[in-house]
Amino acid sequence: MLIAQITDLHIQHGGKHAERIQAQAHLAACVHTLNALDPRPDLVAITGDLTEHGRPDEYETLKRLLEGLDIPFVMIPGNHDHPQTLRDCFPEHQYLQSDSPFVQYVLEDWPLRIIGLDTTIPRSGQGRLCPDRLAWLAETLAQAPDRPTLLIMHHPPFDTGIREMDKLGLIEGRDAFVQVIEPYRNIERILCGHLHRTIICRVGNTLASTCPGTAHQIALDLRHEATLSFNFEPPGYQLHWQGRHGLVSHHALIGEFPGPYPF
Ligand SMILES: [Fe+2]
Ligand SMILES: [Fe+2]
Structure with missing residues (x-):
């Protein structure tokens, strides 16, 4: 199985940095890149911050752009999203639909x-995994303790x-989450977004x-007093390939670069 991961699309109409970020144009370039991959991924996993403000018009734009993707x-x-608006805009995405306040699901159709x-x-x-969400995870993991599993x-x-991103991290429920997953040897990977x-x-x-964002990246600055900032290092994605020895992850960039030159 080959999974492409993209994240932090931040589709937006207006807003403080919209002109500079050009999120829609970046997503279009990303879709173009993914469609050209050979072999083609079986699935694209999009790990949150789909829109900037969680507004219906932003999800409509997101939907229009993702309709160009030839891959399921x-x-x-993510924290910039509005779960119910996301559900409402993508009614055909059955796995998103439930009465729960939380968008949690398990997909059994893949290796x-x-x-x-x-x-x-x-x-x-900030992020949180409350007791309700963790109880669902514990129950879901216990149903298939031997199947290779991916958490997103x-x-x-x-x-x-x-540091400024860690203040917006998974503050509540992080230790309890580790306790839930620790007994399992079948969790191949936990794929996340948020950090661009x-x-x-x-x-x-x-x-x-x-995973890198499809548009803007968060500056790598580990100084204690660092100001949180974004930059335009090349956007990217990841390819997670299930090989003989487990899940292998490739970091890849979106853009035009010289080469390839055969050795
Ligand atoms: Fe983000
Ligand atoms: Fe985020």
């Missing part, structure tokens, strides 16, 4: 079992050293990682 995709909300977790708190940038969630379950760059950390008995 699944989404989870990798995919569990989507909702780490959002309404009107907050917006807020990563680790501190990154980018590639960062990897061991969590429990697996690896958790974040």
Whole structure:
């Protein structure tokens, strides 16, 4: 199985940095890049911050752009999203639909079992996994302890050293989350967004990682007093390939670069 991960699309109409970020044009370029991949991924996982303000018009634009994607995709909300508006705009995405206040789901149709977790708190940038969400995760993991499993969630379950982002991290429920996943040896990876760059950390008995944004990146600045800022390092995506020895992750860039030159 081959999974492409993209994240933090931040589709927006207006707003402080909309002109500079050009989120829609960047997503169009990303869709073009993913469609050209050979072999083509089986699935695209989009790990949150789909829109900037969670507004219906932003989700409509998102939908129009993702209609150009020739690959099936699944989404989870990030802190910039509005879960119900997301559901309403994508009624055909059955896995998003439920009576729960949380957009959590399990997909059983793939060689990798995919569990989507909702780490959002309404009107907050921080992440949370409350007892209800963790109880659902514990129950869901217990149903298939031997199937290779992928968790996807917006807020990563680790501190990154980018301090202003860590203040907006998975503050509540992080330790309890680790307790839930620690007994399992079948969780191949925890794929996250929110950080707009590639960062990897061991969590429990697996690896958790974040992915570049499709538009703007968060500046790598580990100084204690660093001001949170974004830049235009090349946008990217990740390709997660299920090989003989487990899930192998490739970091890839979106853009035009010289080459390839055969050796
Ligand atoms: Fe983001
Ligand atoms: Fe975020």
